[in-house]
Amino acid sequence: MELNPYLLFNGQCEAAFKFYEQCFGGKITGMLPHRGSSMEAQTPPEWLDKIMHARMSVGDKLLMGSDCPPDQYEAPKGFSVTLGIETPAEAERIFNALAENGTVQMPLTETFWALRFGMLVDRFGIPWMINCEKPASSAA
Structure with missing residues (x-):
């Protein structure tokens, strides 16, 4: 079994993962925006460049995340x-x-x-x- 954090962002996923990559010495192995995906037609134009899924390796560990649609975003609480x-x-x-x-x-x-x-x-x-x-x- 693997247990990996999956972080939800309020439109800042790409910036966060680029920062974490530098801070932790990791490597972003995937950064998939809505633009060009099968979800593009259902995505508002202002959200096309937001991240549908990001993946970063830090050693043998994974950190994943995405931008959460603004009407569904809640600030993280109850974990670290x-x-x-x-x-x-x-x-x-x-x-x-x-x-x-x-x-x-x-x-x-x-x-x-x-x-x-x-x-x-x-x-x-x-x-x-x-x-x-x-x-x-x-x-x-």
Whole structure:
């Protein structure tokens, strides 16, 4: 079984995925707009260049998403996408990049389980948790 996040955006999917690709060192492997698809005839003209489906690989993990029609969009709530980061420096880099023009809910800090942990909502409205765990022998 695979379990992959599928993020819905309010018209910003392409910009978000290009940002995530750079931030996470991933690779966008698919970016399908409505224009040119079998759905083009049913799509309002102002929505033709919005993304019907995006797919990005980050190592062996996948992140997928799309633009949600404006009349159906709801801001994400009740979940966070968690990133397990290997080093405190990388956790700080990614946290700071995601926090730019976003909202920090919990600053990145050391906790009893993590060398660094923080929570934020990025500029695209996606909630994230950044977690750089302590080695098992030093966790409380």
